[in-house]
Amino acid sequence: MASRPGTGPAPNEQLTTVDGLVQLSFLIQELLERRAAEHDVSISQTRLLGILRDRTPTMSELATLLGLDKSSATGLVDRAEQRGLVERSPSAADRRAVHVRLTRAGRALVSRVAGAFEADVFGALEGLSHSQREALSKIVSQVVVQHAERHGRL
């Protein structure tokens, strides 16, 4: 399981399915965290900015998208706003609600992080053959989409 982060398995040894997937998930998270840290943002902040790339949700919608309590979303947005990465604006339809959007600086930051991170991921896949990469992409996509259909919007 989440056991062996620093334990390099002996060469030519194959991990169990679960161990492999867990270690892969930590690897992906570490790549993302490292690139985000270069710009002094956390994974949570990066996730927030990533969500806002193609949306302008209300605070409630944002909390749902992030899987957080609304008070947690308030804090996250507060800190991002203080850094000039996002901004709040009143909703036209509902005077209780506010929408959150990227600023120009926020958009620039998330683009830079995303670009470097994507290169890291492709770098990690370097040893795979073309057909292996295609198979991985297809299978992973199938797992994620199926999980979303079962749980998220059915």
Added chain:
Amino acid sequence: MASRPGTGPAPNEQLTTVDGLVQLSFLIQELLERRAAEHDVSISQTRLLGILRDRTPTMSELATLLGLDKSSATGLVDRAEQRGLVERSPSAADRRAVHVRLTRAGRALVSRVAGAFEADVFGALEGLSHSQREALSKIVSQVVVQHAERHGRL
């Protein structure tokens, strides 16, 4: 990238390689977090316990394995020790050092979490064919092992 956690892609649509891998990593982390939370432990605590399943490292070694500062490891072990999940013992070889090990309760807890979590992961792979599952396992293992060889112990 880390963008669309709540955005179910339309059925029959395939994610990009990077989006798929990022969403898969969040999915795995969420499964682990949910099972750990059933026993009131965090992912960090679970990772600590997982590492200790087959090791009795010193605090320094533990910090390296977790990728944390030694002061962070102190806090993590403090909280786990207060809950009776791990214990410290003096090193025979070096009077500065202490070793950390699972207690009986800690071992029981990590086994239960690991078992339930593994079932969750296999559940998430349910829609795959036998050969797809084998291909996924092999490719993922290859990526993780190669990354460990390049970085960790070469």
Added chain:
DNA sequence: TATTGTTATACTCTATAACTATA
């Protein structure tokens, strides 16, 4: 001098509960 581990301190992230202002 260098290393091992802890402590003091500060910040981010998260949740619960209580509050306000709308709806």
Added chain:
DNA sequence: TATAGTTATAGAGTATAACAATA
């Protein structure tokens, strides 16, 4: 009454810097 958002508060997790004990 119910919902949207904030505030107050508390705790986990993390890092940096300074320290004591030992190597």
